[in-house]
Amino acid sequence: MDYQPFVSLWYPPAALSLAAFILVGGRAFLPIVMAATLAGLWMYLELDTHTAFHQQTRHSLLLAFAHTISYGLGGLYFRKTIHKWDIQQLPQRILYFLIITLFTTFLAASSGIIAFIIIGEMSWAQAEASWLNWWVGDLAGAMVLTPFFILLLSRLWNSDISWLKPKRRRQNDETKRLWSSKMLLNVAIVMVVILADHYFNHASIAYFIFFISIPQMWIVYTERMEYTVISLALMSTMIAAWFGFYGVSEHALTYQFAMCVIAANAYFGLAVPSLLSQNKKLHHQTQIDTLTHIASRNHFFEVANNEIKQLKEQNKPLSLALFDLDEFKSINDTYGHLIGDQALIMAAQSISTHIRDRDLIARFGGDEFLLLLPGQTKERAHLTADRLRQKLPAIPTPEGHIPIRASFGVVEINVNESLTQALQRADQALLNAKRKGRDQVVSS
Numbered sequence: 001m002d003y004q005p006f007v008s009l010w011y012p013p014a015a016l017s018l019a020a021f022i023l024v025g026g027r028a029f030l031p032i033v034m035a036a037t038l039a040g041l042w043m044y045l046e047l048d049t050h051t052a053f054h055q056q057t058r059h060s061l062l063l064a065f066a067h068t069i070s071y072g073l074g075g076l077y078f079r080k081t082i083h084k085w086d087i088q089q090l091p092q093r094i095l096y097f098l099i100i101t102l103f104t105t106f107l108a109a110s111s112g113i114i115a116f117i118i119i120g121e122m123s124w125a126q127a128e129a130s131w132l133n134w135w136v137g138d139l140a141g142a143m144v145l146t147p148f149f150i151l152l153l154s155r156l157w158n159s160d161i162s163w164l165k166p167k168r169r170r171q172n173d174e175t176k177r178l179w180s181s182k183m184l185l186n187v188a189i190v191m192v193v194i195l196a197d198h199y200f201n202h203a204s205i206a207y208f209i210f211f212i213s214i215p216q217m218w219i220v221y222t223e224r225m226e227y228t229v230i231s232l233a234l235m236s237t238m239i240a241a242w243f244g245f246y247g248v249s250e251h252a253l254t255y256q257f258a259m260c261v262i263a264a265n266a267y268f269g270l271a272v273p274s275l276l277s278q279n280k281k282l283h284h285q286t287q288i289d290t291l292t293h294i295a296s297r298n299h300f301f302e303v304a305n306n307e308i309k310q311l312k313e314q315n316k317p318l319s320l321a322l323f324d325l326d327e328f329k330s331i332n333d334t335y336g337h338l339i340g341d342q343a344l345i346m347a348a349q350s351i352s353t354h355i356r357d358r359d360l361i362a363r364f365g366g367d368e369f370l371l372l373l374p375g376q377t378k379e380r381a382h383l384t385a386d387r388l389r390q391k392l393p394a395i396p397t398p399e400g401h402i403p404i405r406a407s408f409g410v411v412e413i414n415v416n417e418s419l420t421q422a423l424q425r426a427d428q429a430l431l432n433a434k435r436k437g438r439d440q441v442v443s444s
């Protein structure tokens with residue numbers, strides 16, 4: 001895949017080394033140094049017959065160490081910090097991987113070039129002309145192929161790579177059938193762009209390679225993570241092979257950058273389903289009270305405000321009750337917070353089972369609860385609250401069952417009243433119920 005001395009469009013050994021260090025840590029060092037030294041010797045065998053063998057070995061070792069130490073530092077740092085900082089979120093891991101790959105390949109390209117200068121195989125002028133392509137070539141290889149090699153090596157060594165995988169997404173028959181079409185679209189775009197680049201040799205044509213991101217993102221959003229990784233590897237191999245075959249070397253940087261950008265896009269795309277499910281979870285958490293599993297005050301406020309808006313149009317009554325468990329502090333103090341929690345859960349459950357579907361119970365905070373009673377006048381709401389008060393259960397304690405008691409403040413929401421104003425009135429009524437001796441309903 002060479003198009004200039006010492007520079008490749010895309011450099012798979014960069015990805016293989018990085019993947020090995022990430023997967024097995026320091027154990028990868030010796031095999032990679034040995035393989036890189038042998039590769040160096042092989043290069044000498046192919047290109048040069050004048051250098052003495054001991055010198056060839058020294059040079060190859062120097063180049064091998066420059067490569068291995070750079071990828072070793074990057075891979076080990078990634079491996080260590082991902083566990084140490086407990087980087088759980090996929091987008092963070094991807095960002096972290098991309099930043100480390102950027103620095104690691106820069107280090108590898110720089111140390112490689114310095115090694116070539118030291119052994120006298122490269123002049124400063126050559127180094128200056130080729131460092132950017134070298135770096136971006138390594139970067140393209142590492143960015144596009146590292147996940148592929150991690151996947152491959154993990155199968156060979158049976159390693160656990162669950163930390164790498166986003167949540168598995170369901171696949172239907174239609175997406176399975178379309179997998180080959182998506183890949184075919186990839187192949188077609190690569191072929192057309194490189195052929196057009198070869199025949200018309202115009203700088204702007206190479207930019208059309210970015211269109212690969214369309215089938216690539218289609219794969220990302222509809223297929224399993226493995227397919228994304230494999231299709232990226234195939235896409236880059238095809239680009240490199242056709243590129244080499246047609247020798248469109250002038251536009252190498254465009255292809256290198258395209259590979260990097262498409263790969264980065266695809267990885268971030270993989271994180272979208274997990275972000276969506278986190279959002280859903282967070283939304284759920286804001287809507288449901290985690291202890292009692294009834295609605296949260298947020299949810300209550302949303303629903304109550306909607307009901308208040310409809311008050312004017314529908315001309316139907318709407319009532320609100322605020323209730324607070326009596327002497328709850330003493331339950332906590334006497335029997336402990338776990339039994340206190342149990343009392344809150346049982347009170348919430350009891351009210352939930354004794355209200356209509358259209359009524360809403362929510363936890364306001366602490367031992368205070370809210371009740372929305374659409375269609376009920378103050379008088380009916382008073383009766384409802386009293387019925388619910390009498391149905392409150394008893395909590396089991398080491399000293400036997402202790403009845404849960406509560407005081408209720410009930411109001412009917414006026415047409416021009418805000419929720420806050422209605423709540424203030426309900427709070428006042430609740431206070432009156434407490435003052436009057438607790439365990440009763442006061443409406444106002």
Ligand SMILES: Nc1nc2c(ncn2[C@@H]2O[C@H](COP(=O)(O)OP(=O)(O)OP(=O)(O)O)[C@@H](O)[C@H]2O)c(=O)[nH]1
Nearest residue numbers: 324325326327328329330332337340341366367434
């Ligand atoms: N176990 C438990 N206790 C809680 C929770 N949230 C608040 N509390 C406690 O609930 C108690 C609330 O007490 P208050 O409502 O102020 O007073 P009270 O003892 O119920 O007295 P009255 O309301 O006047 O009848 C406090 O001791 C809080 O620490 C919770 O989630 N679990």
